[in-house]
């Protein structure tokens with residue numbers, strides 16, 4: 001971190017978020033208990049994202065953005081999917097983040113796993129949903145929005161879709177934001193993506209990545225534990241590493257503490273400096289976050305060894321692009337109780353849809 005006052009840092013960056021997952025809390029139990037990575041996706045996340053509409057996307061993003069800024073995270077690099085509400089979804093997320101005052105780099109994650117509303121394995125050609133997702137991305141970026149080209153993962157996409165996504169990213173001069181080898185189902189990712197990826201890509205997870213790919217690796221240690229996919233061991237590759245939460249809030253110091261514990265579990269000589277460098281690395285993706293100033297409840301914000309063992313450090317003041325979004329502990333941009341209440345109502349409607 002740049003040396004500001006001893007209780008201040010620049011704005012933190014969540015390099016892989018799913019703001020749409022904020023309303024997953026309280027969702028009805030899946031029809032059968034997921035027993036592995038694939039069934040966690042099928043029974044939880046792919047049911048949830050298929051039930052989203054523009055209202056639930058907005059309130060989910062507003063709640064997620066609010067929780068981000070209250071954790072000192074001033075930029076969220078989001079990866080979104082809503083196969084039944086594609087058009088306008090990026091605008092809804094942008095509006096929610098703007099209302100709260102959080103910076104955002106968005107992506108619509110295209111996939112071929114849905115074919116006329118039915119889940120398809122090993123797709124061989126581009127689906128209508130993927131085509132519409134790429135159109136939504138191009139529309140949003142062409143109208144001035146900041147985004148990357150999103151792809152769910154190579155194992156749910158045809159080669160045709162992967163190539164079209166890579167082409168669009170090159171044409172728009174942005175990177176591709178893609179889950180890579182998160183679970184064993186995607187272990188062919190390195191082979192499938194080798195001829196497409198470049199340094200501008202965001203490679204999320206890389207737990208089962210067999211060979212090096214160009215791009216930045218986004219490590220999400222808590223999500224990897226939650227899905228029981230194993231340790232990603234991000235230092236085994238020479239790539240730049242950054243941290244994400246994979247949709248479990250945006251408390252980047254908490255994620256860094258978990259990342260440190262997992263690093264240390266595999267190498268007892270590792271120090272918190274490695275993990276703090278991962279936080280610092282994210283400024284290459286969102287350099288404007290360096291203009292944000294976060295004041296914290298703790299006076300040793302530039303000492304990784306202390307931070308690694310100090311839970312509950314929270315911001316008192318957050319200034320984003322010169323605007324005080326949190327002042328003396330109070331959010332100034334939105335009514336926190338109202339956002340929570342509206343998000344809750346929207347969540348109830350979403351969960352009812354999941355039950356039916």
Ligand SMILES: [Zn+2]
Pocket residue numbers: 016017018079179204246247
């Ligand atoms: Zn993810």
